Amino acid sequence: MRIAQICKYANTTVQGVDLFEEVARAFPDHQFDFYVLHGDSNHAENRLNCNMVHCHFTKKQLKRVRFSVLIELLTKLRRASLDVVITHRVTPTILIALMQLFLNIPRKIAVIHGIGQFRKPRRKLFLRLWLRSWTIVAVxxxxxxxxxxxxxxxxxxxxxxxxxxxxxxxxxxxxREEARKALGIPSHVGRLAGTIGRLHRVKGHRYLVHALAKEPAALPVAIIGGGSEEAALKAQIKQQALQNRLFLCGPFKNAYRYLSAFDVFIMPSVSEGLPISILEAISAGVPAFGTSVGGIPEILPNPEWTLPPQDSQALAKRLLTLTTCTESDLRTIAKAQHQVMEDKFGIEQYHQAFRELALG
Incomplete structure (x- = not known):
């Protein structure tokens, strides 16, 4: 059976711990083509037993549906004679849906990673017209x-x-020592909360600033990641004189490797599909806490592990409470969270679910 996975771009921030690659690993006994529409493959071909196809479209070409993109991609896919196509996120799904009459692919699967992707009227109309024969995977x-x-x-x-x-x-x-040194955490810092994520408003990092400003005794926090909110966050940190309590560490490739710098993981997001970084933290033995949005409560089902979103007071209270938790308490939480992950978020379960869906 010939299967194609189509992604707008490869994940260049990690190597190996990546869901696009894990889907490919689910099909070791089948011909698997991995299409990357924009950018490079992050050397995924060296880690996977599959055929990498680089389309080299520009961001501008993919911003709107273009006839030239459709024709080039259609030509590549028709040569492949596919049995199954798996798309990730909205842009690849729209492109394949528009050319599906010319491809005759028996099984079409779209993986949707976030909340609110089809709420706009135009997208609602599109799904009614073009996606009725598709299977939609929600994360x-x-x-x-x-x-x-x-x-x-x-x-x-x-x-x-x-x-x-x-x-x-x-x-x-x-x-722990290597991670803290690489992140630039001062040696005087003891227990530390941390988070990983792009610096974007949806990630709620500004609430960490507000929380630490409200509660001087709250646990210090380190943030791994870069993005559009970096300048604003730096200005807020300076304004509140939090330079010694809130650390912007910048982006790091394979950021999960630095989780050992943290004693607890905190995610203050406003919206999430199902965050990989919380699963990485639990895998690393770091107890995790997050806002009760999207799929976070599915990973953290105990109400004591979650807090309301956009609530700096609740966040401050949680960070204060975590300063007095014993090491034994934190280990107990980490162990309980690990059991949840084993039961519901195992990588073999993930592979098997995609095999069953694609192969029937």
Whole structure:
């Protein structure tokens, strides 16, 4: 059987711990083509037993549907004579849906990673006209519910929760000392909370600034990541004189390797599909806490592990409480969270779910 996975871009921030690559690993006994529409493959061909296809479209070409893009991609795909196509996110899904009459692919699967992807009227109309014969994979129950509310049939939508390769995470994590040194954490810092994510408003990092400003005794926090909010966050940190309590560490490739720098993981997001970084933290033995949005409560089902979103007071209270938790308390939480991950987010379960869906 010949299967193609089509992604707008490869994940260049990690190597190995990546869901696009894990889908490819689910099909070792079948011909698997991995299409990357923009950018390079991050050397994925060296890690996977598959055929990498680089389209080299520009961001401008992919911003709107262009006839030239459709023709070039259609030519490549028709030569392949595919049995299954798997698209990730909206842009590749739209492109394949528009050319599906000319491809005759028996099984079409779209993986949707976030909340609110089909709420706009134009996209709702598109799904009614072009996606009725597709199977839609949601990365969490929360994403599935959002897709059904947006107009997809509940029979179309299947949940395959995100997962991480726990063994790979554990084998590549740095020592606490190495991680803290690389991140630039001052030596005087003791217990530390941390988070990983792009610096974007949806990630809620500004609430960490507000929380630490409200509560001088709260646990210090380090943020790994870069993005559009960096300048604003730096200005807020300076204004509140938090330079010694809130550390912007910048982006790091394979950021999961630095989780050992943290005593607890905190995610203050405003919206999430199902965040990989929480699964990575749990794999690394770091107890995790997050806002009760999207798929986060599916990873952190105990209400004591979550807090309300956009609530700096609740965040300050949690960071203060974490200063007095014993090491034994934190280990107990980490162990309980690890059991949840083993039960529902195992990498073998992830592979098997995609095999069953694609191969029937």
């Amino acid at each position: 969490s129950e929360a994403v599935a519910e959002d897709l059904v509310r947006s107009g997809f049939s509940s029979k179309q939508v299947k949940v395959i929760r995100n997962a991480v390769n726990e063994e790979l995470v554990q084998n590549n994590i740095l020592s």
